[in-house]
Amino acid sequence: MIFCINGTFVSEKKATLSVLDNGFLYADGFYDTLRVYDGVFFELPLHLKRIAASAEAMDIPLPWGLRNIGKWLSEIVRRNSLSDARVRITVTRGAQGRDFSRARKPTIVITCEKLNLKKGSPKEASACTMLLERPLPSIKTLGLQHLVLAAKEAKRKRVSEVIGVDALGFVREGVTSNVFVVRSGRLLTPKNRILCGLTRSLVLKLARKMGLMTTIRDFKRSLLLSSDEVFLCNRVREIVPIVRINGKKIGNGHVGSITKRLIASYEEAVRNFIEKN
Ligand SMILES: Cc1ncc(COP(=O)(O)O)c(C=O)c1O
Numbered sequence: 001m002i003f004c005i006n007g008t009f010v011s012e013k014k015a016t017l018s019v020l021d022n023g024f025l026y027a028d029g030f031y032d033t034l035r036v037y038d039g040v041f042f043e044l045p046l047h048l049k050r051i052a053a054s055a056e057a058m059d060i061p062l063p064w065g066l067r068n069i070g071k072w073l074s075e076i077v078r079r080n081s082l083s084d085a086r087v088r089i090t091v092t093r094g095a096q097g098r099d100f101s102r103a104r105k106p107t108i109v110i111t112c113e114k115l116n117l118k119k120g121s122p123k124e125a126s127a128c129t130m131l132l133e134r135p136l137p138s139i140k141t142l143g144l145q146h147l148v149l150a151a152k153e154a155k156r157k158r159v160s161e162v163i164g165v166d167a168l169g170f171v172r173e174g175v176t177s178n179v180f181v182v183r184s185g186r187l188l189t190p191k192n193r194i195l196c197g198l199t200r201s202l203v204l205k206l207a208r209k210m211g212l213m214t215t216i217r218d219f220k221r222s223l224l225l226s227s228d229e230v231f232l233c234n235r236v237r238e239i240v241p242i243v244r245i246n247g248k249k250i251g252n253g254h255v256g257s258i259t260k261r262l263i264a265s266y267e268e269a270v271r272n273f274i275e276k277n
Contacts, residue, residue: 002079004072004110023092027143030054035235036085040277087112126244128157132164137193150175169220174232182229182258186213199233206265229256239263
């Protein structure tokens with residue numbers, strides 16, 4: 001694979017960074033994950049907007065400008081002949097010497113990975129809940145230790161997903177996804193202390209278009225476990241139905257009808273997007 005470091009394209013083997021980079025030393029930076037379908041970035045402007053917002057929130061300048069970042073993204077697709085892929089942009093405060101709060105020369109790295117996601121009937125996933133609180137939940141910050149710990153916990157519990165619950169028992173988000181539940185035909189998703197994912201926004205839009213009632217409010221683990229349907233969503237994996245949590249069946253233990261309709265609607269939105277672009 002060819003990666004991009006500060007605008008220079010290099011092979012994976014030759015891609016290196018300073019060991020004094022704030023990203024390495026302090027996990028001081030943020031990232032964004034984009035999805036490529038048929039060689040086209042899905043909703044690229046929304047990702048560039050989120051990158052600008054994250055940079056502003058973390059007070060890390062983007063001296064290259066969003067235009068160049070957009071150009072490098074296209075170049076990554078071209079040089080790696082990407083069709084279906086995940087592309088990650090990582091921005092750090094860079095190597096700052098002693099004054100580590102300044103950002104004289106931030107670092108930007110673009111990496112990518114080809115995807116071979118199977119199409120067809122939605123995979124039924126099982127999950128466990130776990131205490132999970134991110135310090136800056138509205139930003140995709142580096143410092144993803146919880147992701148590694150969650151993966152270990154999932155392995156131990158023989159599930160594929162982890163749903164984060166805070167110290168007061170409120171459901172927040174998946175490790176790298178947002179959570180939705182369906183109760184009596186109504187769609188519900190947490191409101192506070194989460195990353196308001198781009199997939200979450202699209203799912204809410206599609207649900208409203210389908211005439212579903214949607215509510216954005218916080219709820220506790222007990223409500224999650226007694227819901228008719230549960231699913232997680234993010235850019236790369238789209239909508240992932242959860243049919244069992246902490247060993248308890250959700251609904252009848254199979255993908256629910258509203259989740260199926262939303263999956264179909266999401267796939268249609270992607271198809272329409274690809275056709276138009
Ligand atoms: C903590 C967290 N929540 C939610 C999401 C989903 O965001 P998006 O739909 O924009 O991929 C992610 C994605 O990585 C995430 O890391």
